[in-house]
Amino acid sequence: MNKIFEELSVGMSAQETRLCREEDLIIFANASGNFNPLHVPDQDGDGDGAPESIAPAMWVASLISGVLGNRLPGPGTLYKSQDLKFLGQAKAGETLIASVEIISKGPDREIVLHTVVETTEGRRIVEGEAVVIAPNIKIELDAEHVPGLLVQRHVHFDRLLAKAEPLPAFATAVVAPEEPDALAGALLGGEHTLIDPILIGDPAKIAAAAEACGKDISGYQIVPEFTHKSAAARAVAMVHEGAAKAIMKGHLHTDVLLGQIVKREGGLRGARRLSHVYVMDVPGVDHLLMITDAAINITPDLKTKADIVQNAIDLANAIGVPEPKVGILSAVETVNPAIPSTLDAAILSKMAERGQITGGLVDGPLAMDNAIDLHSARTKGITSLVAGKADILVAPNLEAGNMLAKELTFLAHADAGGIVMGASCPIILTSRADSEHARLASCAIAALYVGARG
CATH class of the missing domain: 3.10.129.10 (Hotdog Thioesterase)
Known part of the structure; x- marks a missing residue:
């Protein structure tokens, strides 16, 4: 007053x-x-x-x-x-x-x-x-109705970059960097000493891309391959030979690249299914938010979901989240036999309790609101170490995960980096829509993962 x-x-x-x-x-x-x-x-x-x-x-x-x-x-x-x-x-x-x-x-x-x-x-x-x-009438202050402000900063990615840049750059096979945006992203990672790009593709197209983006590539190794399929195959072979420790997608379709990676003979299959993990810096969220799988597994079954969860936990551990909280998403937070994703979520939570999934805390089913907002979780009476505080959100299918990641990117102004997990080396997937900050973050995430693996 x-x-x-x-x-x-x-x-x-x-x-x-x-x-x-x-x-x-x-x-x-x-x-x-x-x-x-x-x-x-x-x-x-x-x-x-x-x-x-x-x-x-x-x-x-x-x-x-x-x-x-x-x-x-x-x-x-x-x-x-x-x-x-x-x-x-x-x-x-x-x-x-x-x-x-x-x-x-x-x-x-x-x-x-x-x-x-x-x-x-x-x-x-x-x-x-x-x-x-001075005022001449009594007025009571009511600040609740003053609109709040959200600053579009990406401080979490800044910390990732600061943590990754002192690490030694690792050789990265960049497949078909034949357009300016694809080439610039790889070179940016090199300029920040996160990766050491090896450019695989049509030399003339790579040179034209370099000229278009004003970059000097005279100091970079270029491996001539004239089709996208052969470029992807060469990148896989370089990993087997020890000449590269990671693969980065350039200007080619993701399925062409992954087709060579998942080949039963000569591919880079690991013990688990491949899955993509978005690492997102969302303005207003006080920690990194990871979303999986939004790029590879369309309708994952229970076994695949277990691999997706474990892949995401492993990545979180590598980038400095020692015991990530994993929310298994569905439309509701109660088990409902009519909604299969709630059954999968409950089973995944029990698998984590029994030690079949390790390194993180897993709970579900959780709806989006009570997975990330503590007040919503408490309002619904949910008692959980994960609810309201999730570091990792596991979508029920690719469509849901992809929409969630893109909504955060284009509506909440998040930056999104990320890599493919489950192969014998990290796979850096970038998009033409990625900002420079997001491209750097993907390289930093891969660098921290490579560093954690030794």
Whole structure:
């Protein structure tokens, strides 16, 4: 509740505490149009090799407005003037205290206040004097109906890249990088020392793709193969020979590539069925979210689903999630014989309990809401170590998984990397729709998996 002019007296004070987050600096940059790299997280504004993340002085000063508008005098207050003296700088990660104190009252509901912003350690950042018009009617603050903001950042992928880049680059057979987007993705992974690309395909087409995207490929090994099938076969052979530790899809159909990988004689079959795992960085979600299988197994049976789950857990372990929580999805969270996916989910959960699936916590059936939202799970009375906190979402079939992954990508602005698991080496699948960040993330995921396998 605010204080109207008659309720105010000299010496009254109020304060608010605020953590300066990197997201605040991004929001302020967009709102103000000030994209000074000194103030934008992850950018180096002074050339010293490290980002500064200095809070803009006017963002710090705006915290004073928050105290005036929320606390003293409160809702209904209008600024007349504000003078400011900047005494220091604040950075993302610091907690700031904005304080105001009334020093005089004047005619026409005018109030003068001393204003200060300082750190919790007492280091003063801003001081000054505000003149405001105090409210004349009682107003209660209701912030619940103010729209929230979602910052489209992909900090989880940034951490993956930081973790993978120190690892030694591993030889990767890139199959048919004969279009600019396919070639650029492979070269980007090479530039970041994640992979060492070996380009397999038609040399003339690869050269044309390099020219189109402005890349110099003179330092890369090129293996001539003039059909997509023969290029895929050559990549598989290079893995058998020890010349490559991973395969990356270029500009060819996925089934042509996988056809050579799953061949019974000379392929790269492992002990389990192949499955694809999307690793997604979804803005607003505080951890990586993995979705499987959305690319290979169309209508998996129970045995295949068990392999899909184990593949995803193995990948999660490799990228730094020691005991991932696996939600087996269906339309409902109760077992219903009329919905076969609920039966599979219940069996998979029991298999994990009995040690037939290892390395993670598995529960299902779970509907999408109670798999990822703790409030939804509690509302429905679900008691589970997984419900509301799933790291891995296992779709009942390829259609559901593919739609889920693409909805997150195109509606929730997620970046999606990922690899094929279950073969004797990781298979990096990229799409023309992938952002550069997503392409790099796929390479980083493969690098971490190769590193974990030794």
